[in-house]
Amino acid sequence: MFISSKSKLERLTAEDLVNVASFLDLASILQLSLTGKPFCHLIRDEFLFKQLNKRAFHVTEKGPEQTWLSVYKQLNKQDVGMAESPNVQQNPTTQQQQQPYSEQPNEDTIQNTVPTATEPLQQNADESTTDACPHFVKLADIPLEAKKIIFKSEESYPCDLCANKPATYLSMDQDDCTAACLSCLSQPEDGHFPVQLELVTGDLYCFQCHHGKPRKLNGQRDGQVVQETIDYIRDPESMEDLEKRRKIEQALYVQELRREDMSLKHYLMDKQWGRTWMSFRTREGAPLPTKITQQRLSRTNGSLDPNIRLPMDKYRPCPETHGDIVSEKLWRYLAKAYGVQGRAYNEDDIIAPEYARIRTFVDDFKKSIHLYP
Known part of the structure; x- marks a missing residue:
């Protein structure tokens, strides 16, 4: 990402790149999107997820209010639920064809199933925690908008703390736009702000609720303000x-x-x-x-x-x-x-x-x- 010469993959046109990515599972697409600016758009590319829906679920139409990403996530959950239900019978050939995709992690659960350079593994203790994160602080309008602008930016940059690895998290401190890699954030002595925004998915993580186990925040457990913050940062750009x-x-x-x-x-x-x-x-x-x-x-x-x-x-x-x-x-x-x-x-x-x-x-x-x- 930080070298001047381009790889063969980077020389592909956007259309060819999406075509290549359509043969990957969701976890691999996420990992590819983290490798550099030329690929960071893949995790939100509507045409790519249209192809994935067609390949995995044979779905070619969606509602006017839906996105192909949301359709893919919804069908993933339904597919897993059907596989576990004793009342649903499927053709063995169909089951064999869909088995690889029913086991794919969707975007909401990928942190629990796929260890990457940026997204920590979630432990079972995380899922059983019912207390809201005490470290989350609601942002004022100016810093919240600044975080959203940075999240929407397609720029790539090194970690502000070590300057060696790509930055994958952004501090949610009111007066700080420090970006860091997972390795630096995993060092408790660095004194970083506990709540961090994951720059690819827009998820929020707390690095202090569980020592050594970064915890993914969600509105159901951590409060409506947390969910409103995540939704606002992820909102599509408008005029x-x-x-x-x-x-x-x-x-x-x-x-x-x-x-x-x-x-x-x-x-x-x-x-x-x-x-x-x-x-x-x-x-x-x-x-x-x-x-x-x-x-x-x-x-x-x-x-x-x-x-x-x-x-x-x-x-x-x-x-x-x-x-x-x-x-x-x-x-x-x-x-x-x-x-x-x-x-x-x-x-x-x-x-x-x-x-x-x-x-x-x-x-x-x-x-x-x-x-x-």
């Missing part, structure tokens, strides 16, 4: 979402201006992209920006250019600069919502002596909050 996103991101920018915690790590962001983002936030009808580009900040070898100019005052506009300085909080949202073309530069990249000038810019920027009462 109103763009205007809502415009307002939400303007609110995030205002939060950034008011943030006074200068102990946070700060990142450098291309000035030209920042202007495009400002236009989107403040002008009705302005288009959504593309990926964050960092060309003006980098040298030809990809390293940070020591000759760039940066602002020295957080609150005073400085148009004659190459980049802006933003906190880790805002950067983590932007990088996940829009993606980054090129490297992400932060304070760790300006330690070498050749970056002493840039270090001065960043230090003065962080001290500038004390100049205003």
